[in-house]
Amino acid sequence: MLKVEHLSKTYPNGTQALYDVSFQVEDGEFLAVIGLSGSGKSTLLRCINRLIEPTAGQVVWNAIDITAAPTSELRNIRRQIGMIFQQFNLVKRSPVMTNVLSGRLGYISPYQSLFNYFSPEDRRRALANLEQVGLSEKAYVRADSLSGGQQQRVGIARALMQEPKLILADEPVASLDPVLAHSILKYLEQLNKERGITVLCSLHFLDLVHRYATRAIALKDGKLVFQGLPKEIDDAQFKAIYGQEAERVSIV
Amino acid sequence: MNSSSSNSSRAIFAAFLSLLIPGAGQWYLKSRWRGITIFGATITLAFLINWGLDNFKIGQIVAGGVTTSWLWIVFVLFAAWNIFDAYRMARGEPSFTGLGVAGAAVILYTLAWNVTDINLDRLITRLPDAAKVARNLVQPDLFFQDDAGAWHPSENFGDIFGRVEDQPAPEWLTRWGLVAEDQKVPAYAAGKLIETIAMGLLATLLSTILALPISFFAAHNIMARLPGGTIIYYVMRTILNVVRAVDTVIWGLLVIVWIGLGSFAGVIALTIHSVAALGKLYSEEIEHIDPGPIEAVTASGANLFQVIRYAVFPQIIPPFLAYTLLRWDINMRMATVVGFVAGGGIGFFVLETIRKGGYEQYAAALWAIAVVIIIVDYISAKWRERILIGETKVSVAAPKPFYKSPRAIAYAILGIIGLVYCWDVTRIDLRTLFEPAPTFVRLLYDFVTIDLTPDIVEIVVKQMIITIFQALLATTLGALLALPFSFLAARNLTGRSRLSVWIYYLTRFVFDVLRSIEALLYVAIFAFWVGIGAFAGTLALAVTTFALIGKLYADAIENIDMGPMEAVMSTGATRLQAIVYAILPQIIPPFVSYSIYQWDINVRMATIIGFAGGGGVGLLLSTYFGMLQYHKAGTVVALIVIVVALMDFASAKIRERMV
Ligand SMILES: Nc1ncnc2c1ncn2[C@@H]1O[C@H](COP(=O)(O)OP(=O)(O)OP(=O)(O)O)[C@@H](O)[C@H]1O
Ligand SMILES: [Mg+2]
Numbered sequence: 001m002l003k004v005e006h007l008s009k010t011y012p013n014g015t016q017a018l019y020d021v022s023f024q025v026e027d028g029e030f031l032a033v034i035g036l037s038g039s040g041k042s043t044l045l046r047c048i049n050r051l052i053e054p055t056a057g058q059v060v061w062n063a064i065d066i067t068a069a070p071t072s073e074l075r076n077i078r079r080q081i082g083m084i085f086q087q088f089n090l091v092k093r094s095p096v097m098t099n100v101l102s103g104r105l106g107y108i109s110p111y112q113s114l115f116n117y118f119s120p121e122d123r124r125r126a127l128a129n130l131e132q133v134g135l136s137e138k139a140y141v142r143a144d145s146l147s148g149g150q151q152q153r154v155g156i157a158r159a160l161m162q163e164p165k166l167i168l169a170d171e172p173v174a175s176l177d178p179v180l181a182h183s184i185l186k187y188l189e190q191l192n193k194e195r196g197i198t199v200l201c202s203l204h205f206l207d208l209v210h211r212y213a214t215r216a217i218a219l220k221d222g223k224l225v226f227q228g229l230p231k232e233i234d235d236a237q238f239k240a241i242y243g244q245e246a247e248r249v250s251i252v
Numbered sequence: 253m254n255s256s257s258s259n260s261s262r263a264i265f266a267a268f269l270s271l272l273i274p275g276a277g278q279w280y281l282k283s284r285w286r287g288i289t290i291f292g293a294t295i296t297l298a299f300l301i302n303w304g305l306d307n308f309k310i311g312q313i314v315a316g317g318v319t320t321s322w323l324w325i326v327f328v329l330f331a332a333w334n335i336f337d338a339y340r341m342a343r344g345e346p347s348f349t350g351l352g353v354a355g356a357a358v359i360l361y362t363l364a365w366n367v368t369d370i371n372l373d374r375l376i377t378r379l380p381d382a383a384k385v386a387r388n389l390v391q392p393d394l395f396f397q398d399d400a401g402a403w404h405p406s407e408n409f410g411d412i413f414g415r416v417e418d419q420p421a422p423e424w425l426t427r428w429g430l431v432a433e434d435q436k437v438p439a440y441a442a443g444k445l446i447e448t449i450a451m452g453l454l455a456t457l458l459s460t461i462l463a464l465p466i467s468f469f470a471a472h473n474i475m476a477r478l479p480g481g482t483i484i485y486y487v488m489r490t491i492l493n494v495v496r497a498v499d500t501v502i503w504g505l506l507v508i509v510w511i512g513l514g515s516f517a518g519v520i521a522l523t524i525h526s527v528a529a530l531g532k533l534y535s536e537e538i539e540h541i542d543p544g545p546i547e548a549v550t551a552s553g554a555n556l557f558q559v560i561r562y563a564v565f566p567q568i569i570p571p572f573l574a575y576t577l578l579r580w581d582i583n584m585r586m587a588t589v590v591g592f593v594a595g596g597g598i599g600f601f602v603l604e605t606i607r608k609g610g611y612e613q614y615a616a617a618l619w620a621i622a623v624v625i626i627i628v629d630y631i632s633a634k635w636r637e638r639i640l641i642g643e644t645k646v647s648v649a650a651p652k653p654f655y656k657s658p659r660a661i662a663y664a665i666l667g668i669i670g671l672v673y674c675w676d677v678t679r680i681d682l683r684t685l686f687e688p689a690p691t692f693v694r695l696l697y698d699f700v701t702i703d704l705t706p707d708i709v710e711i712v713v714k715q716m717i718i719t720i721f722q723a724l725l726a727t728t729l730g731a732l733l734a735l736p737f738s739f740l741a742a743r744n745l746t747g748r749s750r751l752s753v754w755i756y757y758l759t760r761f762v763f764d765v766l767r768s769i770e771a772l773l774y775v776a777i778f779a780f781w782v783g784i785g786a787f788a789g790t791l792a793l794a795v796t797t798f799a800l801i802g803k804l805y806a807d808a809i810e811n812i813d814m815g816p817m818e819a820v821m822s823t824g825a826t827r828l829q830a831i832v833y834a835i836l837p838q839i840i841p842p843f844v845s846y847s848i849y850q851w852d853i854n855v856r857m858a859t860i861i862g863f864a865g866g867g868g869v870g871l872l873l874s875t876y877f878g879m880l881q882y883h884k885a886g887t888v889v890a891l892i893v894i895v896v897a898l899m900d901f902a903s904a905k906i907r908e909r910m911v
Contacts, residue, residue, distance in 0.1 A: 085819060093838065107824075
């Protein structure tokens with residue numbers, strides 16, 4: 001179980017991105033994080049694995065206090081939490097295989113990995129994960145020769161290398177067209193249902209939330225303004241989250 | 253089964269081809285560039301090993317009564333690698349490119365080390381001499397303290413920055429009856445630095461005016477519309493490339509025969525080189541304009557001149573201005589050295605101080621140059637940024653015409669006064685252009701009918717090879733030194749602690765100061781330290797390389813995408829692992845590409861460091877010019893043009909394939 005308690009974040013330039021945010025996620029949930037651009041979704045997800053240091057509050061995961069973990073332990077925690085990014089964040093000039101293998105870095109000795117050495121076991125695992133996302137024949141091409149949807153699937157395969165128990169996905173489909181968006185989210189759904197991996201995913205479109213999420217939370221200007229089932233987001237809730245002028249739109 | 257046996261017979265055939273002719277197997281396997289590169293490298297290496305043995309006894313060993321070079325063993329290994337490479341490529345296995353590169357590198361660096369007479373022990377044995385120069389460098393002769401303890405600008409300060417002194421009154425003052433006939437009035441006499449600034453400004457102005465029309469003749473898309481235009485285009489481009497390949501300082505040698513020593517000669521030399529460089533940049537810019545507006549304006553029934561005025565000009569003015577500003581920066585730098593041969597400006601002053609052994613005066617000049625160039629560099633970069641990003645002023649009123657804005661009028665008047673002053677300071681005398689010295693015609697004739705006797709060609713080629721190796725060593729040395737420092741000068745990697753911010757600014761400052769002074773001006777320091785010769789020149793080049801490449805590297809690091817770093821960190825990787833997997837793959841290609849580019853630049857630079865005692869082909873050239881042997885000087889210049897053009901081509905090709 002993931003417990004976020006009174007989490008706040010103020011950036012060095014004074015922007016307060018999160019105000020006292022508290023919520024819980026049970027194991028096996030698919031939690032959607034919604035909110036307008038700038039509402040603090042990315043900040044929230046990054047505070048969970050401490051890519052960004054929160055200013056106040058706690059993140060407790062299975063009785064471990066992530067926010068208090070020393071650097072050495074942080075490595076152990078991070079390797080159990082996969083992360084997927086809007087801009088994919090692949091090393092574009094490196095082959096797909098190296099990108100996927102880099103998901104394993106948290107497990108192996110830093111010195112071995114300096115020379116691009118990975119055990120045959122890890123290489124097999126990488127190929128299996130590429131197979132899982134349907135890209136096994138692209139293993140040795142450069143990452144930048146793939147399309148956006150394929151790059152995001154490489155991103156998923158990289159996260160799978162960590163054998164994660166939790167996946168943080170920061171707008172994983174915002175750079176993709178609607179058809180690809182569904183295909184990527186279906187992979188996440190499959191991982192969530194079949195392997196029981198907990199998923200925290202920020203999303204822009206409400207119909208995607210309805211279709212994939214088991215529960216949703218909403219942020220507005222850094223404050224938590226809603227938590228509950230996706231179907232509970234009625235017109236009034238919608239206006240509270242997105243503002244009075246907002247109109248519902250949907251994608252295919 | 254069948255395919256694998258045909259595959260292995262294909263592999264043996266490819267290997268056999270590469271045994272007969274190096275690179276032929278690779279060519280046969282459709283890796284054309286790889287094949288050509290291997291073939292070219294093999295021939296070059298063989299020639300160089302043989303040349304090194306003949307001229308310098310490099311790697312000489314006696315084996316079984318035969319005198320030969322051990323480098324041939326490495327050469328055989330290289331050839332064997334080439335066969336193996338073809339074999340592996342045909343079987344679709346990854347090839348070990350690194351091995352081949354390493355073999356070639358062993359040969360090249362062994363040769364380079366020997367021909368540039370590297371004497372590491374001198375760096376230490378003569379350290380006291382160096383310390384003396386260093387002391388002068390930190391105590392430049394600019395101010396002195398009188399008995400009362402007050403500070404005054406020194407004589408040398410006046411020489412550099414100018415001084416106010418009594419001079420005969422200018423004619424207009426007497427004519428207006430303001431002063432008596434032979435009365436003296438205090439006037440500002442410009443210093444050498446002011447003269448240099450004027451030279452750079454004038455050369456930029458003149459070359460912009462001249463390059464503008466020329467660039468249209470060198471633009472393919474414009475010339476293709478005219479009958480016979482394509483031929484003019486090729487002729488123009490060739491001329492521009494040849495003129496550009498010859499350094500400004502070398503143009504200076506030619507120009508002084510034409511119009512005599514002085515800052516005017518410097519302006520002309522700067523202008524010649526600058527016209528060619530700008531002409532090329534401008535014409536490339538014309539070739540890359542958007543054809544859409546041209547189509548639209550043509551469709552409205554406009555003729556060629558109208559098309560140029562309304563569809564071409566608006567597109568090219570901002571990039572042209574940006575290039576002019578960039579060139580202004582380069583011209584200022586070149587103006588500091590052209591005086592070495594042409595007389596005039598701070599370059600001439602530096603030459604004099606070195607001759608007299610006045611290292612305090614020399615140091616003062618270096619500091620003065622650094623200040624000016626850093627300012628110019630800053631202004632030029634800022635303005636370029638403004639022009640290219642473009643200011644979008646939101647205004648509903650129609651803009652006032654230029655002559656109604658008081659600010660514009662004030663700028664125009666200031667500009668004209670500045671121009672007239674520059675004209676005066678550099679003693680421009682256009683008439684002398686049309687009254688060349690009587691020897692000039694002979695010079696031109698001798699110069700063009702170059703001396704091709706084998707003896708001379710051999711000497712010139714020898715010095716040229718040394719020059720190229722100087723550039724290679726200097727690039728390697730400078731780049732290796734710059735590597736660790738470039739990380740300290742990259743904003744995104746240095747932390748936010750106060751100490752690291754200080755380190756960041758300090759490193760950038762050191763880069764900027766060292767970068768602002770041309771290699772030619774550093775030679776004197778190293779000549780004093782390790783003695784005149786190729787070693788001193790190599791070290792001087794290494795210093796500028798360190799600063800230039802350090803800045804390029806640091807900028808490349810600052811431009812990387814931090815997303816992958818974040819992603820790798822999120823998997824639980826350590827910082828070191830994240831740097832290896834997310835940062836290195838992004839910076840190695842630009843680093844290699846910048847290093848090759850820098851080698852290209854250094855070869856040009858190395859052709860002139862000989863003028864200050866840095867060895868290489870420049871020394872030969874200045875000797876031939878000094879002895880009025882223009883015949884032979886022509887040979888040197890012709891070879892420089894060929895080598896620089898080849899380097900330019902090769903480096904562009906390699907860098908293109910790197911991306
Ligand atoms: N490094 C930073 N420094 C200062 N302010 C920041 C920084 N990163 C984000 N912010 C600010 O914090 C607030 C929340 O940003 P965040 O990126 O978390 O929003 P988001 O919901 O992910 O938006 P989007 O949908 O556009 O990605 C914004 O106001 C943003 O400007
Ligand atoms: Mg975001």
